[in-house]
Amino acid sequence: MTSSTASTLAAREHARAQEAAATVAEPALPEGVDPADITFARRVPAGGYAGVVLGRGTRVRLGDPDGAACAHLLLLRADAPWERLNVADTVKVPWQAYLGTGHPLLSDQGRVLATVIADRSGHHDALCGPSPRARRALRLAAAKQGLEPRDVAPSVSFFRGVRVDADGGLVATGGAGAGATVDLIVHLPVTLLVAAAEHPLDDRPVTDLDLVAWRAPADLAAEHNPDPEYRRAVHNTEEAWAAAAHHIATGTKEIHA
Amino acid sequence: MSAMTRTVVLDETVPACAPWSAVVRAGDQLEIIDLHGNQAVDCLLYNAADHTDRYSAQATVTAQRNIFLTTGSVLLTDNGTSLMTVVADEVGNHDTIAGACSQESNTLRYGHHTRHQHACVENFLTAALEWGLGKRDLVSNINWFMNVPVEADGTLGIVDGLSAPGKKVTLRAETDTLVLVSNCPQINNPCNGFDPTPVRMVVTR
Numbered sequence: 001m002t003s004s005t006a007s008t009l010a011a012r013e014h015a016r017a018q019e020a021a022a023t024v025a026e027p028a029l030p031e032g033v034d035p036a037d038i039t040f041a042r043r044v045p046a047g048g049y050a051g052v053v054l055g056r057g058t059r060v061r062l063g064d065p066d067g068a069a070c071a072h073l074l075l076l077r078a079d080a081p082w083e084r085l086n087v088a089d090t091v092k093v094p095w096q097a098y099l100g101t102g103h104p105l106l107s108d109q110g111r112v113l114a115t116v117i118a119d120r121s122g123h124h125d126a127l128c129g130p131s132p133r134a135r136r137a138l139r140l141a142a143a144k145q146g147l148e149p150r151d152v153a154p155s156v157s158f159f160r161g162v163r164v165d166a167d168g169g170l171v172a173t174g175g176a177g178a179g180a181t182v183d184l185i186v187h188l189p190v191t192l193l194v195a196a197a198e199h200p201l202d203d204r205p206v207t208d209l210d211l212v213a214w215r216a217p218a219d220l221a222a223e224h225n226p227d228p229e230y231r232r233a234v235h236n237t238e239e240a241w242a243a244a245a246h247h248i249a250t251g252t253k254e255i256h257a
Numbered sequence: 258m259s260a261m262t263r264t265v266v267l268d269e270t271v272p273a274c275a276p277w278s279a280v281v282r283a284g285d286q287l288e289i290i291d292l293h294g295n296q297a298v299d300c301l302l303y304n305a306a307d308h309t310d311r312y313s314a315q316a317t318v319t320a321q322r323n324i325f326l327t328t329g330s331v332l333l334t335d336n337g338t339s340l341m342t343v344v345a346d347e348v349g350n351h352d353t354i355a356g357a358c359s360q361e362s363n364t365l366r367y368g369h370h371t372r373h374q375h376a377c378v379e380n381f382l383t384a385a386l387e388w389g390l391g392k393r394d395l396v397s398n399i400n401w402f403m404n405v406p407v408e409a410d411g412t413l414g415i416v417d418g419l420s421a422p423g424k425k426v427t428l429r430a431e432t433d434t435l436v437l438v439s440n441c442p443q444i445n446n447p448c449n450g451f452d453p454t455p456v457r458m459v460v461t462r
Contacts, residue, residue, distance in 0.1 A: 088356020098411035110361030129315025164407040168325040
């Protein structure tokens with residue numbers, strides 16, 4: 001019996017015929033967003049991962065369509081990856097251990113890489129880091145960006161909550177159910193690495209994770225947090241962006257006032 | 258083995274605000290002594306045989322399901338290596354989540370007038386460079402003698418310490434471990450009682 005892939009030509013036909021018979025699992029696109037502004041959309045299955053460079057002014061939505069997603073996320077400056085998410089500063093500087101709307105994801109250089117600007121979950125964690133499977137996935141995602149295991153710094157998790165009790169104990173609080181989303185606005189070009197895997201304190205099997213990014217310059221310009229620490233983080237961020245741009249960009253001159 | 262029969266192989270005083278580092282061999286014990294009280298000692302650990310196998314605050318607190326270090330806490334790497342174990346603790350509560358002060362984060366926390374004040378990351382980098390390590394090798398650190406409670410609503414902060422003059426914490430190395438220390442120079446919060454002071458490091462075998 002001759003296989004349909006016994007020759008190079010037949011194998012090529014076999015390969016090329018596959019797409020037409022398949023469907024690509026994709027996230028639902030956000031309502032109210034011009035499809036032309038969407039720059040990236042990916043559904044990440046359990047155990048999968050993604051890595052993508054996102055420009056300044058990108059809004060990225062993480063989604064939990066089936067109710068048991070867990071997104072382990074790390075951000076690094078795309079053009080200077082030795083500057084990266086610092087989870088200690090991310091909880092210490094805002095005086096707040098729990099991630100939610102208005103919370104900055106701070107780098108180790110006193111800048112805000114991204115801000116949480118919408119949260120329909122309320123179940124997140126900046127303390128426990130990745131499960132072993134998530135860590136392996138993040139290391140692979142990092143390697144594909146030219147990074148090394150030592151660049152895989154402490155990360156945050158979305159859609160699986162953890163709380164600290166009065167004696168310091170860590171308690172998993174589960175997720176918010178199907179349809180939860182969390183939106184980030186990106187302040188500087190970043191490499192986003194994300195793994196879809198169980199939380200180390202909550203080993204329920206995970207479901208698909210959605211990732212959609214779109215251009216949202218108005219969201220970058222808006223104020224998301226009135227705290228003085230946040231204002232100074234934005235100042236430092238805008239200063240770095242302006243200094244590297246070799247010119248004073250429109251809208252940044254007030255940072256020198 | 259009782260403390261009486263151990264031999265002192267290192268006994269050094271770290272000046273206020275200074276870095277310090279040493280390799281502590283498996284089986285040796287490191288005593289960190291808060292000579293004057295309420296002096297935060299920022300600390301990073303690396304497997305001496307493989308510096309990419311480094312202390313992970315996240316792996317450590319997850320494994321013990323508690324953010325505070327005290328007697329019995331095992332200081333783990335991402336790979337699950339046990340680097341050191343806390344074998345004695347006269348304070349009872351040491352921080353794992355608040356990280357190190359830096360010149361950059363000081364500008365956020367206190368204002369841009371602090372930009373050029375000395376900070377723990379300066380000390381960590383100074384010590385790291387001596388061992389062939391760099392910025393990419395710095396991660397969330399331990400803060401011995403630093404008190405960082407988390408309230409029910411998630412509010413956290415560095416508050417007055419629980420330590421006192423002469424109190425110490427003792428770590429047993431389970432693996433040959435490179436220890437980097439910053440004797441914290443922060444003067445804008447109570448982690449050093451607004452007055453950084455020397456600490457003493459004693460290794461016994």
